Amino acid sequence: MNSASTSSAFLLLLRRDLILAFRRRAELMNPLLFFVLVTALFPLGIGTNPLLLKAVGPGVIWVAALLASLLSLESVFRSDFEDGSLEQFLLCAHPVSILVMAKVLAHWLVTGLPLLVVAPLLGVLLDLPGASIKVVMLTLALGTPVLSLIGSIGVALTVGLRRGGMILSLLVLPLYVPVLIFAANAVETAAAGLPITAHLSMLSGLLVLALSLSPLATAAALRVSLS
């Protein structure tokens, strides 16, 4: 197969997944709603002291984003597994890792990107200063794709199990921790007026690593799950 038809297969699958997501858009609201609700309820739980909110705000936004992304993970491969489309992907004339990339990208576009869009509003809600909101956005932009990419490996491994949800969280959460640490620390460091180049470089490094390795691991995991 030449690369032209492989890239057209990539675009075809990306488009297909976006169309499917659009036709089931009600389901997409769940993780976003979760993200907004958790963050919005937090001040009610811990009191409205502006200093306190400023201190915990970025962490709250990040933890909520991480859990929201975990919540939406299953849908990457679940429906394709159930209706047999996944078998067809494994049997297609293109490398499976390319198709995995298309699926994860589509998934991030419909679940990760909305988090990025509403995050500034939640920052305002928690009374974060403008500079902090900017850093939160930046770290989310670098971090949420990593979450989707790492998560796809876990989903691929557990998609064949009937109740894989619990194992999925156990598998994936430890791998999410570095992203959370660097992202939350970046916001703190920036608030203290220090440069955050190191944090952003680490997050970018994680993104590059996940981009290059996770599609291969996911493709292999899918083979295991379907055999």
Added chain:
Amino acid sequence: MDSKSTDNAILLEGKGLECIRDDRVLFSGLDFVLGSGQTLLLEGRNGSGKTSLLRILCGIRLPETGDVTWCGEDIFSLGPVYHEHIAYVGHRDGLKLDLTPMENLAMARGLGSPNPDTSPEDALQRVDLYGFEDVLTRNLSAGQQRRLALARLLVTRAQLWILDEPFTSLDVYGIELAEELFQEHISRGGMLAMTSHHAVNLDSARVNRINLSA
């Protein structure tokens, strides 16, 4: 028939295949050869390993021992190169219920190597689903969905069709239609590996039967 595909060139061969599932040996020492224009018909009771064997032929499942070769090369090392030559319709239709039949076929075409002679429209017409191209697949009946799954075979250039119970939920007319498609494929020099509970109406001289319960 493709000028390159002489009877010797295109060949699917299995040697000493063994399949174990949940500590039970389903079959072992299984050999077969499938050439251009031939059909491999798997028979046997429920749970005798027909589906497992088909999945091994697809390369989705690894046999415990033995290997499957396509034109002399192992199908697992060929990977996507082998998959270009096969089309699989399994138990599950592999259709997206929230897409229209046209979108489903366009997807199947893009993932395989597209058949230049058959557009998705042609394929829909062939399985008598023309007029349903803009209806969501969810709203088709089970038999119509099965016909759509079979239409997927037509939009790629796959030489080997691997079919797991292709007649499930088809009515008499649908079965006749499916048999026609298979016959045409065979007479073009294609190959067929399938299981079926129904008697299959194909030219028996070119059918190899394997009974897995025997």
